[in-house]
Amino acid sequence: MRKIFLLIATAAFLSSCGGGQKTNKTESATGAIKIDGSSTVYPVSEAVAEEFRAIQPNVNVTVGESGTGGGFKKFSRNEIDISDASRPITVEEIEACTKAGINFIEIPVAFDGLAVVVSKQNTFIDHLTVAELKKLWEPAAQGTVKTWDQIRSSFPKEPIKLYGAGTASGTYDYFTEAICGKKGASRGDYTASEDDNVLVQGVSNDKNGLAYFGLAYYEQNIDKLKLIPVDNGNGPIAPSQETVGNGTYQPLSRPEFIYVNAKSAERKEVQDFVKFYIQNAGKLAKEIGYVPLGDAEYKLAEERFTKKVTGTMFANGKSIVGTKMSDLLKLEEGK
Structure with missing residues (x-):
């Protein structure tokens, strides 16, 4: 009888303590x-x-x-x-x-820092200024800015292919405001998607392509993509944990x-x-x-x-x- 009492008491004690193994699930x-x-x-x-x-x-x-x-x-x-x-x-x-x-x-x-990226096959872009990004993406560029030499004379006369966030994306809103000066101000002749993986796939296979999306998607596809530093007047700076965290990667943080x-x-x-x-x-x-x-x-x-x-x-x-x-x-x- 005494053994039964001890077993019951022990069980009650363990139950009140969560059994020692289920502290995260006792109040599930x-x-x-x-x-x-x-x-x-x-x-x-x-x-x-x-x-x-x-x-x-x-x-x-x-x-x-x-x-x-x-x-x-x-x-x-x-x-x-x-x-x-x-x-x-x-x-x-x-x-x-x-x-x-x-x-x-x-x-x-x-x-988050917005990463500007090109394909690993791209050998001519090593950085871009905010002004060049604006010239590339502003609404007035549609139908007029068609080849890379129009962005910088040292770039080749190759067709520009752009990939970016869809208009329902917060990334689209932020990028257009930060680069073009007004939310939603963007050329429309680019490959758009709310799925960043679609953009990664597109630009990684296009030697004349350029895309923007969240830094994490670049980090996950570093073997396929080339990161482009952005010059906001203080020299080219690439997005990273450090530059986004200390505010030096601007205006795309x-x-x-x-x-x-x-x-x-x-x-x-x-x-x-x-x-x-x-x-x-x-x-x-x-x-x-x-x-x-x-x-x-x-x-x-x-x-x-x-x-x-x-x-x-x-x-x-x-x-x-x-x-x-x-x-x-x-x-x-x-x-």
């Missing part, structure tokens, strides 16, 4: 979380989701990549809980959310975001996931090829989510180019 959440949006943010969100699934196997997290604009459309129709974005939400997208009764929490998760439906954030599984996301985004972003925010910035971002601070830090269409995320978060914190 359940439910489903739907994420969609930016193909640039997708690798970070998928990496976070994969790690989260390991400790919360009863939560079904799905991550899509329909582009920043496509994600916000689904978000404003209440089809997803979280929208990945490689740019801030626009005034029009905010209006769509407001009309649908959707409030949102804006969370920065990492920095930018923050990445997730937008959380405020009503979804009332659910335990979403609360657990977003906090896990913020706490692990830095480590996972660095592994993938993005640049983490600073520890203080992640702390402010987590406080923003915990306090359920809704709305955008980029009110009235404020430009993201050259923005310091720490300054914005501190301003929001002081409200």
Whole structure:
């Protein structure tokens, strides 16, 4: 009888301590979380989701990549809980959310540098200036700037082939604003896709091609692509963890975001996931090829989510180019 009592007592003790082996799963959440949006943010969100699934196997997290604009459309129709974005939400997208009764929490998760790349077969481009990139991509170039010698006289008279983000992409919005001076200002005669892998495939096989997309996609395809440093007036600088992190790779460095439906954030599984996301985004972003925010910035971002601070830090269409995320978060914190 005494042995039975000891066994029961031991079992009760182990149960109260989580059995010593299941500390991450004893209070397992359940439910489903739907994420969609930016193909640039997708690798970070998928990496976070994969790690989260390991400790919360009863939560079904799905991550899509329909582009920043496509994600916000689904978000404003209440089809997803979280929208990945490689740019801030626009005034029009905010209006769509407001009309649908959707409030949102804006969370920065990492920095990214837009990589300008050519094929390994390209031997004539070693760097480009911002002015040359503008001449290459501005709307006036369509139908008039057709060969590389028009960009720089020392370049060969070979046909220009361009690959870039589709118009629903936040990468498109950022690149056009940073290089051409206005969001959406771009020539239209280029191969466009919201799927960066399509752009990688296209430019890597085209000796006269040039493309732009997130740095992580270059890092994943370094054997196929040649990275082109960009000169913003201080000499050619290539994007890297260091140059994006210290702000010297300009104007093509930018923050990445997730937008959380405020009503979804009332659910335990979403609360657990977003906090896990913020706490692990830095480590996972660095592994993938993005640049983490600073520890203080992640702390402010987590406080923003915990306090359920809704709305955008980029009110009235404020430009993201050259923005310091720490300054914005501190301003929001002081409200």
